[in-house]
Amino acid sequence: MKYPNLVEEHKQYWCLEAMARGADVTPELMEAILNGDELLMADEALNLARYMMCKPSYLFSPTLSMLNNKSSRHRRWMAELNRDLYEIWEASKKGDYWALDYMHTNKRIKYVNMSLKFQDGRQVMYAEYKAVKTDMTWALGHIHEKQHKPRGLERRVG
Missing domain, CATH: 1.10.260 (434 Repressor (Amino-terminal Domain))
Incomplete structure (x- = not known):
């Protein structure tokens, strides 16, 4: 099987x-x-x-799982990816290494191709969506980690 x-x-x-x-x-x-x-x-x-x-x-389903552009949940998933791409793009303009890596490799191309297929009503495999989502999540995780500033003591000018 x-x-x-x-x-x-x-x-x-x-x-x-x-x-x-x-x-x-x-x-x-x-x-x-x-x-x-x-x-x-x-x-x-x-x-x-x-x-x-x-x-x-x-x-282990016997049938291949696909995204459906008529499903509001799947359209919402794709809209979230679009927002994530915009956030990565903004970070790349600031010179962030992970954002630049995402924008200048096949990761961005995979997203764009998948998005165009979805918008055209062509079939998009759920596995393809998961791979693109994972790539974006990794990039955003590194971008946010660099932006995070831990709490510390304030220096007072005395």
């Missing part, structure tokens, strides 16, 4: 070795699972879903 969402997660973001580690199987067995030649045991599947931070029902 093939798991289309698991296969797409691998194509979009997860390397074979990380997935194997999450399921506690060898990379060779994970490759056979992705090819549809082997099945995961129940405990391995649950461990992998926990490791990949998603629901087992999504990961």
